[in-house]
Amino acid sequence: MTTATLAGPRKVHVPLGERAYDVLIGGDLIASAGEEVAARLGRRRAMIVTDDVVAPLHLGALSAALADAGIAAVHHIVRHGEGSKSLEVLARTVEAILDAGLERRDVVIALGGGVVGDLAGFAAAVARRGMPFVQVPTTLLAQVDSSVGGKTGVNAPQGKNLVGAFHQPSLVIADTATLSTLPERHRRAGYAECVKVGLLGDAAFFDRLEALGARALTERIDEAVATAVAAKAAIVVADEREHGQRALLNLGHTFAHAVEHCAGYDGRVVHGEAVGLGLALAFRLSARLGLCPTADAARVEAHLAAVGLPMRFSDLLVDLTAAGLRAAMAQDKKVEDGVVRFILVNRIGDAFVSSSVTPDALSAFLVDEGLPAP
Ligand code: NAD
DSSP states (O other): OEEEEOSSOEEEEEOOGGGOEEEEEETTOGGGHHHHHHHHHOSOOEEEEEETTHIIIIIHHHHHHHHHTTOOEEEEEEOSSGGGSSHHHHHHHHHHHHHTTOOTTSEEEEEESHHHHHHHHHHHHHGGGOOOEEEEEOSHHIIIIITSSOEEEEEETTEEEEEEEEOOOSEEEEEGGGGGGSOHHHHHHHHHHHHHHHHHHOHHHHHHHHHHGGGGGTTTHHHHHHHHHHHHHHHHHHOTTOSSGGGGGGTTHHHHHHHHHHHTTSSSSOHHHHHHHHHHHHHHHHHHTTSSOHHHHHHHHHHHHHTTOOOSGGGSSSOOOHHHHHHHHHTSTTOBTTBOOEEEEEETTEEEEEOOOOHHHHHHHHHHTTOOOO
16 A cells, blocks of 8 residues: 655555555535546546535535536435435436436535445446446545445345445545534544554554544544545455454444444434444454453543543433444454354454354343343
8 A cells, every 4th residue: 555645745655456546535626526536537527426415614615626627417315314325316326327317437526524435326326237436435434444344235134234345436526625614523423433543453553543532533534534444455355355454443343333223323322423432342352252351441542532432332312232232243244154243353453353253242241232132
């Protein structure tokens, strides 16, 4: 992975052979998005997919930048929120691309958070059997995590992200100035994915974030996004289709997905908040199993709490039970032969995949974490 700090944006190159692409990170990058897209994909036509919150804030600037570079763009606006990651909204998005008369080499651009990126990326993967796709992530979560790596998809009634495809973007433009309009709750949620990168493989990065305390949410954000993107890109390049190492990116996510599933994706818990709690749980479970120092679990919890992330089940406005969470975990994509795989830790910066957490040990842990058993 090469990471370049130019006079302008930071650039992380993701070397995936013929699917290689750049991630540009910096302030006010939307203004030059048209030039960057045209330089890589030519002056093709574009469909911008965005949501009804982001559209009034950033769609005008992106459309103007594309027009300046001679790219004719139409747009498709979906309702904000996880509910738009559905097969119904996917179908309408693909139809919008086809109705607009876009050809196979035209480009689909996702402007928004992880919901829009996952939806638009999947639409680009299947429309005309695959169209080029550009990510313009506008949440911290999407900038540090979901816009890089090529996982796209929607949710099914049976569970989250169960229908999807690997489809790498041709370019990612992470304009950190767009974060100025992002509500603090979503900034915190995205920050959980940023911290995750340090916790799973880069202790020095966690040390730097920890030293900033709550200021890490706003200070040195370009640097944090670039570090997180470079770390994610390295893992993706080593294991594009998640046969091994990429699973480490799921640190905290077995718990998080189960919490989200039980909460019903109704906005009471957003993904990154569930991830924040999931990170603390992964460390506490590892400490309980004697794998990781309790002092590390305490440091993780202290830092995440300092930025305002939920650290206990009781911090959530959701009624959960140990049995309900276990049932949700059994639906997780990471289940193999009926065994739930957890990402556990030896210490901060050293995570590994474990299939050895028994159902009884898990139940006892969840009850000790304050959940009723049935
Ligand atoms: P989101 O896309 O729902 O965005 C959060 C909210 O912020 C939305 O209401 C959105 O309208 C609003 N918003 C977005 N940008 C804004 C801005 N600049 N100013 C003001 N408001 C803004 O949620 P998210 O947290 O970005 O993404 C969560 C999704 O990402 C989940 O569906 C999760 O499964 C997915 N995800 C995917 C991957 C992957 O590898 N593909 C990785 C992690 C998460």
